[in-house]
Amino acid sequence: MSRLLIVAFDVAESSSLAGFADALGIPFDLLLLSAGVPAPIGAEKVFLAGMPSIPVADAMAKALARFAAPYTHVAAVSSMRSKDILARTAGVLDAAMVTDAVEVLGVRKFKRPVFAGTVMATVEVAPSAILLTVRPAGFEAPEPAPNGPAENVVLDADSMAERSAVSARSGGRPDLTQAKVIVSGGRPLKDAATFERVVGGLADALGGAVGATRAAVDSGIAPNELQVGQTGKIVAPDLYIAAGISGSTQHMAGIKDSKVIVAINKDPDAPIFEAADLGLVADLYEAIPELLAKVKS
């Protein structure tokens, strides 16, 4: 019998895979690793691990492998953390690993982007347990439904690594992967202060998150966790404003699930205009202050 375990690292993730579970159409349970109350998604059973922090991948994977052994499917929202941990769990279980599933075609058949999202691949999995990281944007969330009984579980594990110097730089803005509005900046933003003033200023006025290109991150204009794209965050806001971004394949890979893409670029031939719903050919240093003034009024 097929059975899915949804692994939510935190409460925010607990509702993200309801649409995926619905599409897969097999009975499912929910494992919430951090402390908190999970969203009602119609899980048959809920397991609460109440972990104060998520252990290093080797330890987390060992514990997860023990817990997930009875399941045919184990899924988590795509993130750097879930890729780190679930792929290792797949190794421990000698299970199949599917990264970034965006569509369910059958219990063993999924669609996923390859080549920075310029090609979609349909993958078929041989009979073995399947671990998946899933991009929720493509799945329609069903109506909330009450979960079955909850049970506290202990997932204990020792890591071979020592973790230190953890930095989490969140300036009170919404999380990029959850945000409804994102304002992103590229290479022409000069320096961190300019980036924060121009891009951050507009984002705050719109109640949104801030993103950046690799070029901006590499040159120290923006911190690494803001990178959007093939090798950064995959985002799916209602509104994505790209300012001073050329529109490389690698950047576009991260934003194509956005509902409305706005490009502000002074080069009328920039590739970003091919993908943007609304394009404004303008100097961002003039257009953004004007836009800011108009959305504030």
Added chain:
Amino acid sequence: MNILVPVKRVPDPYAKVKPLPDGSGLDTAGLKFEVNPFDEIALEEAVRLREKGLPASITAVSVGAAECEEQLRKALAMGADQAILVETSDALDSSVVAAELAALVLELGIDLVLMGKQATDDDANQVAQLLAAKLDWPQATFASAVEVADGRVVVKRETDTGEETLSMRLPAVVSADLRLNEPRYIALPGIIKARSKPLERRPRATEAVAKVRVVFYEAPPAREPGRKVSSVDELVAALKDRGVIA
């Protein structure tokens, strides 16, 4: 100390790759192939560790068809001491590659595997983790700084929310992210000069079979074509019209 750097042959990441009309594969005609950019970064890091005084022998390995020799020659030119091609025409997935790498790691007495976090063709981001799990070694993915001293490797790694540092006893597996370093440029003469370095071809060591197979390739759904607006006022009006700003 023995360092293993797995390198994958991938189509030029800046080229446009198209599915074949019948979806059975990819149109590779006229495509240039390169060393996966993240593997170049991993190799560069291995070479820099040696240049900083770590006595290290660096082996580059590729699992795949005979053509991978081209990328292994590049790896030798960048500073690998020897290269191994595990030659096969079998269908590969991450688990098969990890099984082959694990066998090689044990045979060669590897202390540190430095590899890419992700191949830019399959975008899988799996092999490092699968390999570390198989070997039951500690892992640090998404590395942005690597130091080796006193039998340990200390890795600064990128996370969803910032950075953290992991200190691990060797042996260990480390996967490289973009900001670990900028690989040196190797001109063609350098690649020719590296011809004298040893490159061994050998068959597969395991019978692992792919668990995940691609059965169809297609273009992603196209977005509705957009339009240009001529002023900020028009932009604001269009955004209000679509209900994405108040």
